[in-house]
Amino acid sequence: MTKPKISSDWMAGCSGCHMSLLDIDERLLEIAELADIRATPITDLKEPDESGVDVGILEGGVNNSSNEEVAHRMRARSKILVAFGDCAVFGGVPALRNMCGTQEALQRAYVDIESNEANSKIPSDPELATMSNVRALHEVVDVDLHVPGCPPDPDVIYYVLKELAEGRMPEMKDENLHWH
Amino acid sequence: MINLTINGKQIEVEEGTTVLNAARQNDIKIPTLCDHPNLTPYGGCRLCVVEVKGMRVPIASCTLPASNGMVIETETDSLKKSRSTILSLLFSERNHFCPFCQVSGGDCELQNSAYDEHMTHWPMQPQWTNFPVDTSHTRFILDNNRCILCRRCIRACAEMSGNFTLGVEERGSATIVVADSNVPLGESTCVSCGSCVQVCPTGALIDRSSAYLGHDKQMTVTRSVCRGCSLGCGIMVHTRDNRIVKITGDYENRNAGTLCETGRYKTLDEKRVRLTTPMKRVAGQLTATTWEDALTTLAQNLTPNKNKVAALASTRLTVESMAAFKSLFADGLGNDVVTSIEEGRPTALQAKYAEANGEAIEGKLDTLRTSDCVLLIGADLSETHEVASFYIKRNMPKGTRLIVVDPSENGMDDLANLNLKPKAGTDEAVFAALEAAIIKEGLARTEAKSSKTALKNALKICELAEEDVIDVAHMLAEAVAPVIVYGKGISAFGNDAVMDAMVRVAKLTGASDSERRGLLSVKGEANSLAAAQLKMDVPFDVKNRKVAYLAVGDDYISKRLLKSLEDVPYLVVQASYESELTDRADLVLPVNIWAEEAGHALNTEGRVQFAEAALTAPEGVRSNLGLLNEVAKLLNVKLNDDWRSALTARTSVVEIEM
Ligand code: SF4
Ligand code: SF4
Ligand code: SF4
Ligand code: SF4
Ligand code: FES
Numbered sequence: 135m136t137k138p139k140i141s142s143d144w145m146a147g148c149s150g151c152h153m154s155l156l157d158i159d160e161r162l163l164e165i166a167e168l169a170d171i172r173a174t175p176i177t178d179l180k181e182p183d184e185s186g187v188d189v190g191i192l193e194g195g196v197n198n199s200s201n202e203e204v205a206h207r208m209r210a211r212s213k214i215l216v217a218f219g220d221c222a223v224f225g226g227v228p229a230l231r232n233m234c235g236t237q238e239a240l241q242r243a244y245v246d247i248e249s250n251e252a253n254s255k256i257p258s259d260p261e262l263a264t265m266s267n268v269r270a271l272h273e274v275v276d277v278d279l280h281v282p283g284c285p286p287d288p289d290v291i292y293y294v295l296k297e298l299a300e301g302r303m304p305e306m307k308d309e310n311l312h313w314h
Numbered sequence: 315m316i317n318l319t320i321n322g323k324q325i326e327v328e329e330g331t332t333v334l335n336a337a338r339q340n341d342i343k344i345p346t347l348c349d350h351p352n353l354t355p356y357g358g359c360r361l362c363v364v365e366v367k368g369m370r371v372p373i374a375s376c377t378l379p380a381s382n383g384m385v386i387e388t389e390t391d392s393l394k395k396s397r398s399t400i401l402s403l404l405f406s407e408r409n410h411f412c413p414f415c416q417v418s419g420g421d422c423e424l425q426n427s428a429y430d431e432h433m434t435h436w437p438m439q440p441q442w443t444n445f446p447v448d449t450s451h452t453r454f455i456l457d458n459n460r461c462i463l464c465r466r467c468i469r470a471c472a473e474m475s476g477n478f479t480l481g482v483e484e485r486g487s488a489t490i491v492v493a494d495s496n497v498p499l500g501e502s503t504c505v506s507c508g509s510c511v512q513v514c515p516t517g518a519l520i521d522r523s524s525a526y527l528g529h530d531k532q533m534t535v536t537r538s539v540c541r542g543c544s545l546g547c548g549i550m551v552h553t554r555d556n557r558i559v560k561i562t563g564d565y566e567n568r569n570a571g572t573l574c575e576t577g578r579y580k581t582l583d584e585k586r587v588r589l590t591t592p593m594k595r596v597a598g599q600l601t602a603t604t605w606e607d608a609l610t611t612l613a614q615n616l617t618p619n620k621n622k623v624a625a626l627a628s629t630r631l632t633v634e635s636m637a638a639f640k641s642l643f644a645d646g647l648g649n650d651v652v653t654s655i656e657e658g659r660p661t662a663l664q665a666k667y668a669e670a671n672g673e674a675i676e677g678k679l680d681t682l683r684t685s686d687c688v689l690l691i692g693a694d695l696s697e698t699h700e701v702a703s704f705y706i707k708r709n710m711p712k713g714t715r716l717i718v719v720d721p722s723e724n725g726m727d728d729l730a731n732l733n734l735k736p737k738a739g740t741d742e743a744v745f746a747a748l749e750a751a752i753i754k755e756g757l758a759r760t761e762a763k764s765s766k767t768a769l770k771n772a773l774k775i776c777e778l779a780e781e782d783v784i785d786v787a788h789m790l791a792e793a794v795a796p797v798i799v800y801g802k803g804i805s806a807f808g809n810d811a812v813m814d815a816m817v818r819v820a821k822l823t824g825a826s827d828s829e830r831r832g833l834l835s836v837k838g839e840a841n842s843l844a845a846a847q848l849k850m851d852v853p854f855d856v857k858n859r860k861v862a863y864l865a866v867g868d869d870y871i872s873k874r875l876l877k878s879l880e881d882v883p884y885l886v887v888q889a890s891y892e893s894e895l896t897d898r899a900d901l902v903l904p905v906n907i908w909a910e911e912a913g914h915a916l917n918t919e920g921r922v923q924f925a926e927a928a929l930t931a932p933e934g935v936r937s938n939l940g941l942l943n944e945v946a947k948l949l950n951v952k953l954n955d956d957w958r959s960a961l962t963a964r965t966s967v968v969e970i971e972m
């Protein structure tokens with residue numbers, strides 16, 4: 135039997151979910167035995183195989199056109215798409231800017247904030263992605279599995295990865311279900 | 315009894331039981347959110363819906379009375395689906411990003427409900443609307459963004475504290491919880507009892523003092539008794555790392571979880587400096603010493619003066635400690651000034667009356683909770699025994715009438731149907747006027763006569779208006795369950811004649827008869843009644859005494875008492891905190907605070923309650939009882955440890971329930 139291919143990427147998150155993934159420590163080796171770990175933000179390969187992967191994992195909410203691209207690409211190339219962590223599942227901390235609107239958030243972050251220099255500006259390079267409201271992953275593409283947590287607990291991550299690597303769908307309930 | 319079937323299980327419940335409670339009594343779990351076992355069902359969240367055979371749509375079980383032959387299902391697929399939908403809608407209404415919420419991780423009933431339904435995400439995203447956060451209150455914060463409009467807080471404010479501060483404004487999804495007519499909580503009529511915070515299922519109401527100090531599952535919860543006053547409300551002490559994080563009301567206790575600001579919050583405001591080493595006066599200076607030396611010094615000073623001691627104990631000590639104190643200094647060493655910090659002021663008068671009467675004259679707090687007319691005299695319950703004021707206030711919308719008799723301002727004046735402001739010190743005349751008015755109006759429930767001039771004469775003394783007194787006479791005598799509540803104003807400043815007059819009025823109005831005792835005194839601190847029963851109710855007279863021994867524990871001492879100690883040759887203080895009293899002492903013996911020792915308390919209505927120890931005492935500190943035992947041993951006194959008999963040796967003003 136060929137090992138399932140797993141790939142991951144991140145969007146509007148803080149990378150904490152991937153840090154928590156590394157936190158499964160030596161169990162990472164066990165997962166690497168069971169599965170073929172492909173592109174991830176912490177490996178050399180940066181994009182999931184064009185030929186597709188079995189499991190695609192996405193951290194972070196969708197906050198601009200670039201994230202949208204990442205989300206669509208991972209969806210298109212994965213059999214099972216996992217929303218990994220509260221930002222991907224709910225929108226998380228970044229989504230709180232939806233409460234005031236993107237423009238006000240940018241104004242505060244780039245211009246008004248006390249530590250900024252005088253005449254700071256909101257970046258407006260046409261190369262930059264277009265900002266949007268922060269959305270949960272499932273608002274943009276279909277999601278097969280939600281793994282909430284801010285970040286998800288290493289034990290939960292290990293459980294999820296192991297189940298997926300062994301071809302089962304993890305059951306997100308009881309001690310594996312945490313929204314914080 | 316009613317028979318019904320839930321999920322195929324035949325069950326039997328009492329008539330009037332809701333379907334939800336029927337299920338609960340039989341360990342069938344129906345998810346709920348707006349329901350709270352101690353509050354009137356509201357039926358607002360619809361999470362508890364069940365399918366009833368023969369009914370077209372699912373029905374909320376928390377408001378549905380069980381009826382005979384009902385067949386109920388609680389776990390069908392369609393119910394599970396509707397629960398998920400209800401939860402999705404709740405999450406979509408406000409900001410429920412859990413990671414930075416105080417209650418997330420175990421203490422949130424909303425989050426827990428979602429977990430129970432295995433909800434991994436929100437099918438509907440939030441509507442991104444900001445709701446007001448009210449941080450104006452000194453004790454807690456109201457964050458409407460976390461609110462699910464279950465209205466538990468509103469019901470608690472009304473049904474537990476009788477304060478009716480909370481309500482809602484706006485409609486539909488824009489609805490918010492507000493205080494009074496939408497004023498900041500800190501400027502509202504709120505009395506800071508914290509009941510609303512205790513019942514809130516989410517992070518919408520959180521205590522400032524305990525926020526982010528841990529979740530319930532990380533804390534040890536100990537059942538105890540509030541020492542704030544003689545009502546002895548049941549409390550749960552939540553501790554973590556040997557520190558009190560919060561205090562909540564004990565729903566199982568007879569006060570059913572209701573506390574006042576003192577019980578819930580003020581206890582945690584403690585700022586005094588803790589004593590941890592014994593100290594003795596050496597060359598005019600208080601100097602730290604060992605326990606061994608402290609006790610030897612004590613023995614040296616007490617042995618030649620055994621029966622020249624004036625002894626005083628706090629009524630916040632346990633009954634066991636108070637009884638040991640009495641046994642040591644009065645029975646053992648033969649002193650006659652062995653009293654409590656209250657010196658009998660809130661209790662001695664009625665204790666004497668009861669003794670002469672040969673039986674109890676006062677009733678239980680339940681009488682107050684069900685009374686339809688209360689005459690309050692000589693007490694400002696809102697200041698001193700606040701939960702008792704809640705018992706009255708919460709019944710007022712049901713028509714309970716309140717008459718406040720107080721020459722000065724009283725915190726309950728505004729609520730009263732009638733305020734009587736007699737001339738100070740004329741309580742006997744007030745009762746005489748009432749008595750005469752009752753008889754004159756033909757309202758007396760017992761045979762009674764009164765002279766023609768009695769009313770006029772009494773009114774002249776107390777300076778009340780005749781029509782007011784007649785109104786009160788009618789209110790009291792025409793009530794089904796009138797109650798007279800009296801406080802220190804009577805017991806400390808009245809005399810036998812006032813007691814007699816009050817009891818006569820109680821009988822004439824039917825407040826006291828063969829069936830019920832509608833007379834209650836609120837007394838003083840936690841173990842006020844115990845002090846009375848132990849006859850520790852005499853003035854603290856230190857004249858000609860060689861030694862004063864004060865076991866004040868964690869109590870405060872009045873300036874007056876402090877002053878009276880100026881001429882005492884040798885002053886021993888058994889205390890937990892540094893104070894002006896310990897500054898003046900010749901020997902300081904550090905002891906536990908209330909939360910560090912187990913023991914009993916006897917509340918104002920004669921209920922003996924056990925308080926467990928919630929904290930471990932700092933090193934070097936003795937328990938109050940342990941220390942008294944050591945002192946007794948040093949002085950070769952055998953202590954009587956049968957405190958139960960000691961409490962009942964004397965007729966009590968209220969029946970003591972062991
Ligand atoms: S109230 Fe409950 S559900 Fe809402 S944010 Fe807080 S923990 Fe989460
Ligand atoms: S603290 Fe007590 S009085 Fe104040 S709003 Fe809450 S329940 Fe009402
Ligand atoms: S503040 Fe809490 S108790 Fe009050 S309605 Fe909102 S969620 Fe319910
Ligand atoms: S009424 Fe008295 S016993 Fe009850 S909580 Fe308040 S202070 Fe404590
Ligand atoms: S618990 Fe029954 S409707 Fe809320």
